[in-house]
Amino acid sequence: MTYSPLVDLKLPPTTKKWSSRGGRKPNGMIVHHWGTTSMAGRDRLVYSSDPASVNYLIYDDGTLVGSVPEEYRAWTSSSFAADDDKITVEIQNRTAAPGWTISAAAFATLVKLYADVARRHAFTPSRSNIFGHRDFHATACPGPYLYPRLGEVATQAAALNRGGGAASRDDERDPVPSSRSWRPLGKLRKGSTGSGVRLVQARLHIKVDGKFGPDTDTAVRKDQRSRGLAADGVVGPKTWVSWLTDRDARLRRGDENVAVPIWQRVVGAKEDGKFGPDTEARTKKAQRDLGVEADGIVGPGTRSALLKAWT
Numbered sequence: 001m002t003y004s005p006l007v008d009l010k011l012p013p014t015t016k017k018w019s020s021r022g023g024r025k026p027n028g029m030i031v032h033h034w035g036t037t038s039m040a041g042r043d044r045l046v047y048s049s050d051p052a053s054v055n056y057l058i059y060d061d062g063t064l065v066g067s068v069p070e071e072y073r074a075w076t077s078s079s080f081a082a083d084d085d086k087i088t089v090e091i092q093n094r095t096a097a098p099g100w101t102i103s104a105a106a107f108a109t110l111v112k113l114y115a116d117v118a119r120r121h122a123f124t125p126s127r128s129n130i131f132g133h134r135d136f137h138a139t140a141c142p143g144p145y146l147y148p149r150l151g152e153v154a155t156q157a158a159a160l161n162r163g164g165g166a167a168s169r170d171d172e173r174d175p176v177p178s179s180r181s182w183r184p185l186g187k188l189r190k191g192s193t194g195s196g197v198r199l200v201q202a203r204l205h206i207k208v209d210g211k212f213g214p215d216t217d218t219a220v221r222k223d224q225r226s227r228g229l230a231a232d233g234v235v236g237p238k239t240w241v242s243w244l245t246d247r248d249a250r251l252r253r254g255d256e257n258v259a260v261p262i263w264q265r266v267v268g269a270k271e272d273g274k275f276g277p278d279t280e281a282r283t284k285k286a287q288r289d290l291g292v293e294a295d296g297i298v299g300p301g302t303r304s305a306l307l308k309a310w311t
């Protein structure tokens, strides 16, 4: 079961919908969009018995999900021959027709995934080995926004690999004292170092080295812009809280993603990225202190109460 080391979570299809690669090795990537802004795209590929599956999914918030392990051919591109020797990826749309855009965060994850796949399978990212679904089938997929940018994806991935920017994830995190039910996180900006910076970098799916340098600054500003926040490059309360979940999304028990360790730091739980029973219990305690319903789910109400108490 091989997945990119960059994956935030693994969701293999719940029914068997993958095949052998017939001895062929991945030598490129095929990019798709979901054709929907909701999670319906993921649900079809992962949870339905529809004969469609994919190696990787990328959510609007940049979360990378491993689905069909790389050693198998996913059923993605309406062409078994094409999928036989390619890694396939499906991306959630930020907007619907006619633009079919994807978010900056999803785009950044796509670049990193492609760079990582190319490195591990020993090929150099170039427009000649990244494809759109439409290269193999009469479809608009991956849409008028993403398809013309595949060259850009290749250029950025190649630069990443040339720079030796091996995008690795780092799980070492400082323990947090847990005497309070919640605590504000520090303000971070260019020049900051340490475990808080690691949380920032993991959340933005950029290289995690614990040093807030120019790349982190650029990524923070870009992300802030995409969220309608002041793009000042300073990770303060508004930015931290916006990173807990996206829009109306909630964090709850069972979740495993890059937002979880941020919340775990807020409530002083072990920062393992898994929203388990201890995190849930601490969430309820913090919610009681914040004066919101203690349901153990971090949703919009908890976020805005936290922001209010924090600032």
Ligand SMILES: [Zn+2]
Residues within 6 Å of the ligand: 031, 032, 033, 076, 077, 133, 139, 141, 142
């Ligand atoms: Zn497609």
